[in-house]
Amino acid sequence: MxxxxxxxxxxxxxxxxxxxxxxxxxxxxxxxxxxxxxxxxxxxxxxxxxxxxxxxxxxxxxxxxxxxxxxxxxxxxxxxxxxxxxxxxxxxxxxxxxxxxxxxxxxxxxRQDGDVLRDTEPERFGTPEKRERIGYEMVDRLVEIHNVDYDAVGLKEGDFGYPPGFTERQVKRWSKQLKWAFKVTEDEREVEELYEVMEWLEANVPADEKYPHTLVHGDYKLDNVMFGPSDAPEIAAIFDWELSTLGDPFTDLGWMLFYWRERKDPEPATPSLAQPFITREGYPTRRDLIDRYERKTGFEYDDPTFYWVLATYKLAGLGEMFFRRHLEGNADDPMYPKMRDGVPALAEQALAIIDGEMTI
Structure with missing residues (x-):
């Protein structure tokens, strides 16, 4: 470091x-x-x-x-x-x-004790059986989030979040964040493709009745959880809840799956944010994870393409905000300048998903 x-x-x-x-x-x-x-x-x-x-x-x-x-x-x-x-x-x-x-x-x-899996897996997890368990731990812990009785713990609907219309607001919110970043970054380079993605998302937002209402983490992915120090893969803590709210749980699942790589996938648009070890023998496929999630929750994840595109768009929004902070001198993160090229690559990936060139 x-x-x-x-x-x-x-x-x-x-x-x-x-x-x-x-x-x-x-x-x-x-x-x-x-x-x-x-x-x-x-x-x-x-x-x-x-x-x-x-x-x-x-x-x-x-x-x-x-x-x-x-x-x-x-x-x-x-x-x-x-x-x-x-x-x-x-x-x-x-x-x-x-x-x-x-x-x-x-x-x-x-502070918690354990391992966050970013660049590699711990040696103690280096078998196909334990790699499978890592993937299923991710799903099972996400299910626990989505099962929370949010009213009972004081995260009340109308106060902490508004599930009706949530997914449509997500598209609008991230479009607003992008436009905020563009005010500075467009002087360096423009990403016109993101306006195409924006239009597609606006035209394809699932209706309210297509998703259940749950607590949503907002940034659920492998490097936002910590596995405990034991030999068995078990998540000890979940971090980074700043985007949490009440809304559409499929946005969490889509975000997690965006980062979950398979051998068939092209090179990631943002290599510094990818976990390449997930392609090793034993890690479940995205379809495996979806099947387990549906079985555990009883929910039907019917529109994986929309949520995959939305996740890609959200990361592009984050990347563009990071790039603006870099240009303004308000960051000390070596990844931020990489977003000059990373965000256009994410825009191209979103269009590839829309066009069916990338599939779950």
């Missing part, structure tokens, strides 16, 4: 101010250390040692951000609400709305 630029580190945390705040909230300690965790690509993540406590602090990136993006207190709210459910979430510690502490709102949770 590369070292964080000291100037950028100073923009995302005031160590003295944070220490004063944590002392007031958690009591004084002798050991205190703050490190920037650079594996994520959206909100900023800090690892904080506070005496015997190992904490993770989540805060938005510095600078101008798109409306409704990087809502870390929403993320805290849903993780806190899920503490006593079957959903695997970290233990929450505190949330802070006072932006004077370190330049933004933030929250803290306990």
């Amino acid at each position: 590369t070292e964080t630029d000291p100037e950028y580190f100073g923009r995302i945390v005031d160590e003295d101010s944070l220490r004063s705040y944590l002392t007031a909230e958690l009591g004084s300690v002798d050991e205190y250390d703050v490190r920037h965790h650079q594996e994520g690509h959206s909100n900023e993540t800090l690892f904080v040692t506070w005496g015997d406590l190992e904490l993770v602090i989540r805060r938005p990136p510095p600078g101008d951000i798109a409306e409704n993006a990087h809502d870390v207190l929403r993320e805290y709210r849903v993780i806190h609400a899920l503490q006593d459910t079957d959903v695997r979430v970290p233990r929450t510690v505190l949330a802070c709305e006072d932006e004077s502490v370190t330049g933004s709102e933030f929250y803290a949770m306990e």
Whole structure:
């Protein structure tokens, strides 16, 4: 992992101010250390040692951000609400709305122990049987999210989310995020193909009665979960809930499947975001995962093409926002400049799915 630029580190945390705040909230300690965790690509993540406590602090990136993006207190709210459910979430510690502490709102949770599967699989999982289990763990834990009685845990319809019309609003929301990013990025290069994808999505949104209403994670994928340290693949924690809401669970399934590669697939449009090891012997196919999800939930996933295109479009939106932040100097992530070419490649992939050149 590369070292964080000291100037950028100073923009995302005031160590003295944070220490004063944590002392007031958690009591004084002798050991205190703050490190920037650079594996994520959206909100900023800090690892904080506070005496015997190992904490993770989540805060938005510095600078101008798109409306409704990087809502870390929403993320805290849903993780806190899920503490006593079957959903695997970290233990929450505190949330802070006072932006004077370190330049933004933030929250803290306990750090988990285990492995996030990004670039490779742990040796202990390197058999066909355990690879199959990894895929089915992903489905089973997603089913637990979609089974939550959201009203009972305080995530009430009309307050935390509005399931009716959700999928149509998703298309509109990500189109709005893209247009926000284009205000800056179009001076560098234009991605006209995304307007074709936008029109196709608007014309093919499933009707409300085609999907059930559930809690939605919003960013459910392999590198947003942590597998525990045991030899058996078992998800210990699910992270990155900033996009969670109430709505269409098939958007979660489609997002997970977008990242799930098979040997038959062409080279990924964004190689830095792909997990190439998923093509090894034993990992389930996308169809295997869909079949297990349908069997576990009783839902029928009838329109995989729409949700695959939507997932590709959403990632293009994220990539374009990342590229704008790069151009404005509001990021220290080496992936962001790669979105100059990555987003046009995603647009081409979306059109290939629409045209039937790529299939589930």
